[in-house]
Amino acid sequence: MLRDMRSGTGVGEERVDDAPTTIDDLLLRTADGNQSAFGELYDRIVPRVLGAIKRLLIDHAQSEEVAQEVFLEVWQSARRFEPNKGGAATWIITMAKRRAIDRIRSAQSSHDRDTRVGIRDYDAGYDTVAEHAEISIERERVGVAMTSLTDSQRQAIALAYDGGYSHSEIAEMLSVPMGTVKTRLRDGMIRLRTELGVST
Amino acid sequence: MSDNDDVSLLAAGYYLGSLTPQERDEYEAYLASSDDAAKGSEDFEATAEMLAHDVAEATPSADLKSRLLAQIAVTPQVDPARDAPAPPTAVPDPVLLSPVSTARDAHSVGSAEERAKARWFTRPGTILGAAAAAIALFVGGGALGMNLGGAGGPSIEQSADALAQISAAPDVHRSTKDLQGGGTATVVSSLEQGKSVMVFDGLKKQPDGKTYQLWYISDGVATSAGLMSGSSTNGWHVLDGTLKSDSVVGLTVEPAGGSKEPTTKPLVAITT
Numbered sequence: 001m002l003r004d005m006r007s008g009t010g011v012g013e014e015r016v017d018d019a020p021t022t023i024d025d026l027l028l029r030t031a032d033g034n035q036s037a038f039g040e041l042y043d044r045i046v047p048r049v050l051g052a053i054k055r056l057l058i059d060h061a062q063s064e065e066v067a068q069e070v071f072l073e074v075w076q077s078a079r080r081f082e083p084n085k086g087g088a089a090t091w092i093i094t095m096a097k098r099r100a101i102d103r104i105r106s107a108q109s110s111h112d113r114d115t116r117v118g119i120r121d122y123d124a125g126y127d128t129v130a131e132h133a134e135i136s137i138e139r140e141r142v143g144v145a146m147t148s149l150t151d152s153q154r155q156a157i158a159l160a161y162d163g164g165y166s167h168s169e170i171a172e173m174l175s176v177p178m179g180t181v182k183t184r185l186r187d188g189m190i191r192l193r194t195e196l197g198v199s200t
Numbered sequence: 201m202s203d204n205d206d207v208s209l210l211a212a213g214y215y216l217g218s219l220t221p222q223e224r225d226e227y228e229a230y231l232a233s234s235d236d237a238a239k240g241s242e243d244f245e246a247t248a249e250m251l252a253h254d255v256a257e258a259t260p261s262a263d264l265k266s267r268l269l270a271q272i273a274v275t276p277q278v279d280p281a282r283d284a285p286a287p288p289t290a291v292p293d294p295v296l297l298s299p300v301s302t303a304r305d306a307h308s309v310g311s312a313e314e315r316a317k318a319r320w321f322t323r324p325g326t327i328l329g330a331a332a333a334a335i336a337l338f339v340g341g342g343a344l345g346m347n348l349g350g351a352g353g354p355s356i357e358q359s360a361d362a363l364a365q366i367s368a369a370p371d372v373h374r375s376t377k378d379l380q381g382g383g384t385a386t387v388v389s390s391l392e393q394g395k396s397v398m399v400f401d402g403l404k405k406q407p408d409g410k411t412y413q414l415w416y417i418s419d420g421v422a423t424s425a426g427l428m429s430g431s432s433t434n435g436w437h438v439l440d441g442t443l444k445s446d447s448v449v450g451l452t453v454e455p456a457g458g459s460k461e462p463t464t465k466p467l468v469a470i471t472t
Contacts, residue, residue: 042265051256064264075272079280138253146254160218161251167218185212193247
């Protein structure tokens with residue numbers, strides 16, 4: 001991203017405030033019942049929330065339903081957010097992934113539910129991505145590469161990598177044979193490898 | 201497809217973290233088996249590392265936000281999760297603790313014990329001496345009931361009165377600690393009144409053939425402050441005996457009938 005070296009903003013970008021409001025700020029103000037702060041929080045983070053959900057659910061309409069549930073929960077339980085335990089963006093997006101997986105599970109015919117909701121809690125850069133800073137090169141590259149995968153491949157990878165689920169768990173959640181899960185993961189990874197130009 | 205198809209199926213899962221331990225062993229054995237295998241796997245490893253940077257984004261329809269704003273306008277926010285409840289300040293429900301049931305001798309307190317008991321409660325200034333004398337008396341008295349609460353122990357009403365009195369004292373002091381094995385105990389004490397009460401929450405029932413015993417510990421001397429059976433896990437017990445300024449309140453598990461001295465490590469020891 002080109003940057004104007006004098007003002008520090010990207011060429012073509014709006015001039016930013018001296019003290020840009022962070023996602024954490026917005027969540028804390030939401031906790032005070034500030035509805036307009038909530039609206040701003042929504043604007044800032046809904047692409048990532050919806051993106052994370054859609055990766056797991058694929059279907060856009062369902063994903064929007066879950067996103068709505070997530071934001072409603074964010075509004076209701078904003079006071080429970082503890083700033084010292086990680087950033088607000090991670091809190092919100094982790095909540096989104098959990099709900100998406102719940103939605104997958106509730107479609108399961110099996111009654112044998114695994115109560116573990118294993119969301120990889122690593123900081124995927126949600127909080128470190130400064131709103132007004134450059135997007136990292138890696139993020140752009142992998143984002144582009146991911147577009148070359150099928151929905152099923154992206155979904156399988158998200159469940160395995162983010163959710164930490166095993167082949168058999170994924171197979172059960174999606175009601176597909178285990179071999180299918182393995183194939184999707186392999187083919188997805190091969191495609192990514194190619195798109196990213198990773199080859200030794 | 202080559203016969204490495206199966207293994208390549210494992211490879212993706214390996215770096216994505218979706219293999220079972222057995223599958224991981226299988227794949228690692230394959231890696232060790234050939235240089236080509238190891239080399240090929242590096243690509244997957246690097247690919248998986250890139251996934252850490254992936255931040256998926258999608259654009260919502262415009263009416264999602266307006267639906268949401270309409271919803272939150274009528275939705276209350278919940279308070280943060282409460283901390284562990286503070287020690288009760290009001291008089292809790294009457295406790296179902298039975299007075300010492302095994303120490304039948306409590307009913308046959310002799311006059312010497314009565315005098316010793318009187319020394320306990322009436323002369324705070326010479327408690328140390330009184331305590332020592334009391335203990336000596338009890339030790340000399342053999343297997344006597346350690347319940348100083350009088351014949352049959354206090355009634356619920358008397359017990360509740362005592363708790364209320366202590367709680368209302370101007371110099372009331374409270375101290376809470378976790379119990380070994382679960383639950384918490386709070387000692388509510390008044391030096392002015394020379395009394396204390398242990399209020400507990402989540403105390404487990406004592407093992408068969410055992411009893412709980414309370415102690416006042418001061419200057420290296422432990423004085424029994426009563427026996428109790430935990431037939432209710434929440435409740436309180438007014439300590440028999442007089443509180444001293446340096447008293448530590450202890451709770452131990454003892455054989456039924458109580459002991460002259462603590463024979464086990466305390467479930468809790470609280471300074472007053």
